[in-house]
Amino acid sequence: MRILVLGGTSFVGRAIVDDALREGHEVTLFNRGRTGRDLFPRTKLLLGDREEGDYSALDEGAWDAVVDVSGFVPRHVRQASDTLGDRVGRYLFISSNAAYAPGAGLWADESAPLRAPEWTTEAIGRDTYGPLKVACEQELTSRYGRRATIVRPGMLAGPHDNVNQFTYWVRRAAQGGKVVLPGDPGQPVQLLDARDLARLVVRLLEDDREGEFNAMGPAEPLTLLEMLRTCARAAGSEIEPVLVPPEAIMAAFPLVRPDRVWEQSFQRDFGRARAAGLPSTPLITTAADVLAWDRERGEPPLGVGPSAEIERTLLSYVQGR
Numbered sequence: 411m412r413i414l415v416l417g418g419t420s421f422v423g424r425a426i427v428d429d430a431l432r433e434g435h436e437v438t439l440f441n442r443g444r445t446g447r448d449l450f451p452r453t454k455l456l457l458g459d460r461e462e463g464d465y466s467a468l469d470e471g472a473w474d475a476v477v478d479v480s481g482f483v484p485r486h487v488r489q490a491s492d493t494l495g496d497r498v499g500r501y502l503f504i505s506s507n508a509a510y511a512p513g514a515g516l517w518a519d520e521s522a523p524l525r526a527p528e529w530t531t532e533a534i535g536r537d538t539y540g541p542l543k544v545a546c547e548q549e550l551t552s553r554y555g556r557r558a559t560i561v562r563p564g565m566l567a568g569p570h571d572n573v574n575q576f577t578y579w580v581r582r583a584a585q586g587g588k589v590v591l592p593g594d595p596g597q598p599v600q601l602l603d604a605r606d607l608a609r610l611v612v613r614l615l616e617d618d619r620e621g622e623f624n625a626m627g628p629a630e631p632l633t634l635l636e637m638l639r640t641c642a643r644a645a646g647s648e649i650e651p652v653l654v655p656p657e658a659i660m661a662a663f664p665l666v667r668p669d670r671v672w673e674q675s676f677q678r679d680f681g682r683a684r685a686a687g688l689p690s691t692p693l694i695t696t697a698a699d700v701l702a703w704d705r706e707r708g709e710p711p712l713g714v715g716p717s718a719e720i721e722r723t724l725l726s727y728v729q730g731r
């Protein structure tokens with residue numbers, strides 16, 4: 411197939427391009443040429459800037475499908491659709507679990523209510539990210555109808571992760587010793603290896619599947635404590651998880667959700683995607699691969715998680731009780 415990828419050179423898009431090339435598809439990239447410029451030297455790159463509305467590099471050409479990984483506001487989808495029109499067969503949009511309205515209950519599937527779409531701002535923040543994705547989805551389906559495919563991933567993990575929520579725990583578990591685990595150790599966590607998402611995306615295109623697909627993992631339910639122990643096993647390290655009561659939490663810990671917000675974030679049904687070919691890489695494999703990648707890149711600051719000093723303070727608080 412001829413596949414156009416809007417984005418494709420950082421984390422999620424990079425995994426999709428890798429998968430599509432591995433499967434023998436012909437890929438064209440569209441981005442500004444700033445990120446990962448040397449990643450795919452033999453792949454055609456068309457330069458343009460979605461913020462500037464510059465899609466002129468796409469004025470010519472035809473593709474069996476486009477994968478939109480870099481659309482965050484409805485204008486992005488509108489302008490890409492205006493430019494591409496019927497020169498693409500299928501338009502697959504990477505949305506997010508954040509598109510869903512809260513309160514759908516456990517194991518809600520793709521029929522759960524969405525948030526109200528946001529049309530009045532392009533400022534992406536905690537409160538607007540999901541509603542803007544909903545507006546993108548509506549823009550897409552109004553234009554492409556049955557030729558639209560929407561994938562709503564939950565939290566993703568894997569090598570080249572640019573969000574680092576799981577990477578924090580991989581790195582922390584590898585350091586060994588006493589590890590602060592705040593909140594409820596039995597809290598469910600859903601995490602999907604980005605390479606599994608990529609396989610799903612390419613399968614959906616190959617099979618010409620329309621509609622919405624939740625994309626989560628792993629295959630079996632997972633808790634925070636099990637996740638931490640799996641990371642330690644992947645690293646071959648010895649850890650002693652130290653449970654810290656919620657009232658003592660002094661900083662945001664990645665993947666830890668207060669109250670029962672995890673029902674929204676981490677208990678989605680993804681049976682539809684599994685039936686369509688979503689694989690489930692064992693978490694220990696993802697953890698080992700993230701650890702190897704993180705070490706190879708020299709373990710730069712992650713920008714998430716508590717500092718070592720805050721963790722020490724929390725440990726002394728728990729031990730002094």
Ligand SMILES: NC(=O)c1ccc[n+]([C@@H]2O[C@H](COP(=O)([O-])OP(=O)(O)OC[C@H]3O[C@@H](n4cnc5c(N)ncnc54)[C@H](OP(=O)(O)O)[C@@H]3O)[C@@H](O)[C@H]2O)c1
Pocket residue numbers: 416417418419420421422423424425440441442443444445446458459460461462479480481504505506507562563564565566567572573
């Ligand atoms: N990480 C998660 O846990 C998670 C969960 C749910 C959903 N998602 C979704 O997954 C996607 C994450 O994407 P990613 O960053 O990993 O994707 P990516 O496709 O690997 O990287 C982003 C791409 O967009 C391009 N780009 C950025 N700004 C651009 C612009 N103004 N014009 C044209 N191209 C531009 C970048 O290249 P240049 O810089 O060279 O332009 C780069 O190729 C998002 O849609 C996000 O909502 C992620």
